[in-house]
Amino acid sequence: MDSAINGFVRALRAAGVAVSTVETLDAARTVALLGWHDRAVLREAFGTVLAKSEDDRILHDQIFDSYFSLPTQTAPKEEADQPAAADATEADEENLDEQLELERAAQAAGVDEIRWSTQVAYFTGRMMKAMGREGDSELQRKARDVVRRRFELYGAPATEAFMSEVLVQRPIGRLVPSDYERLKAAIARMARRLAQRHSRRRRVHQGERLDLRATLRANAGHDHVPFKLRWRQRRRDKPRIVAVCDVSGSVAAQVRFLLLFLYALHGTVLDLRSFAFSHRLADVSDPMQLLPFDDAREKILSEVGGGSTDYGQAWADLHHEHLSSIDRHTTLLVLGDGRSNYGNPRLDLFSDLAERAARVIWLCPERPGSWGSGDSCMLEYRPWCTSALHCTSVEDFERVIDDVLRVAG
């Protein structure tokens, strides 16, 4: 098999595009069909054959550009340079020799194995040794360029994938601001997964009960001899969720995450109302639905954020003003640490809300060991919750919401 195709597929895989052997073979057949000579045609064709989704396609196009360009060129700009190319043939030939040498050295040094940016110097050294020309600073510069490009091709995407994987398991309290962009992407991915899994009404077989009417109708053409059986099916309703999110000072470290999570949920669950509170409760469904995340967060925090927590007041507000939004089909989802500054927790109201709702799920960023310590009311609220869970990472949240959506309805 063509080594160029092989290398290209390897680079795609490193970037997280799942390319199977069948697709690699298809790529080889494509080349047999179209030849190597037209770069633009090949880019289109490989994109069609190797990528399996729009995201894959974007990755593919990027990697195609950097893989199928000359090793010492910094950017793939051949198209623009073409008119001048005729004069430069001689210089090119010399250039080509050098590039071949660099390519061989790169292979001998195993540069494709590079994973971390800190390895660039090490692999450059090995390449220079392989060429036996240590000390040639011009050549060394070119060798370093080669290594750096290989890193972008093979190493950087793998590093990125690794970092995302670590991130979804990291406790949200320990996230640093530099993680936020990546976190946003991870949560958006999570929301998309959840949406795909749960957005449609599902039909489920209800045991194996015969639907007599439908069966008779379906077999009218056969003199009502029941050749085709029709079974009773039950439609499962879409989940209805009311989410209440604590945005007060005590959870300041997690607020960003909790809101981001809620924001992602709005893209997933159609029938979702969300409320945020420190002491007064506010309906934040509209900003969550209409504004980009950063604007929505700012608006919510300026409206209700930052104050000292009062769960009792929040339940009172929910009970007085939004009671109608909670009925026996609703899942009440609470995001918060249950620390209420020694105020009245208003268990009477909370229990009433819990009894009206189908289920109450409390997601608490604190570990169960510290529930009940100091001003935490978690232990008092817990008996009224269908489940009270300790949730720290993106992964935890995804699991819980997946369950909520599956059982709901």
Next chain:
Amino acid sequence: MATENTEAAIPAGLASIEAVGDALRGANYIPTRAVATSVYLAHHLRKPVLIEGPAGVGKTELAVSAAKALGFELLRLQCYEGLDESKAIYEWQYGKQLLYTQVLKDRIDALIGGTSTLEASMQRLDGFDDLFFSRRFLEPRPLLRSLEQSSGSVLLIDEVDKTEDAFEALLLEVLADYQVTVPEIGTIQAQVPPLVLLTSNNTRELSDALKRRCLHLHIGYPDAALERQVLHARVPNIGPRLLSQMVAFIQSLREQNLRKPPSMAESVDWARTLILLHANELSEDLVQDTLAVLIKRESDITEAQPQLAKLVKNALAAAADS
């Protein structure tokens, strides 16, 4: 392999990527290079194409036009929840079977009349057991019909994301090997592999098995040049000035924060509307009156309304420049 046999029979419209493009243009469909490439590869690699993209960008239209351009018959399978093999692949004609047993009763009686024991009658009937489960009583549905076309066909499996996982699995045999298996008869192989196009609106993630068997094509919203060409092809009697203004306006409207931006189908409808109204150029009033053709959601209309004056003005200026 089999490719060599069909080599001679490649329709002129599939000889090269350019030929595919020209053929589609001949059928009034303006293809991008990605579209032409994937149709070309679909035929030559013998793989189905999975077309994704927002509603109204011409996914289904591509299949219709490809059939027209290549002179193939179009077989369409509209997917929905609960679709099963009796609707998609084949169905036994129970009624006909019943009727035939009744009509042929005398013949069967006569046939086994001479035998004295039950066993002997059974033995004699054994020789005819395939009679009622033969091709004669099989009602072919789109998938089977497309395999039986001897002169080539385009099989459109529309909105495949609406079906359940179970049906997707049923499709795999057809998509990978161009054959279907009927337990009573055996495997039916395609005479000429059809050109298979699947469309999906991405309401759910399709299985990896299905994706792996398909080439992937994403059709997005058209850019200005493409939109111009399509509008010109679909609504030929539109004046060049109005056309430029429309394209500039629609392109800028898509950049607004709309839930459902207008897609190709809407802009063609809008062009037809403006022709009906004898409009020669865009004006704010005209856009206000006809906005409902372009934007279908109430909330999007309220979102776009305050911007309209500015957008129209910019579109007029941009069209005057070009």
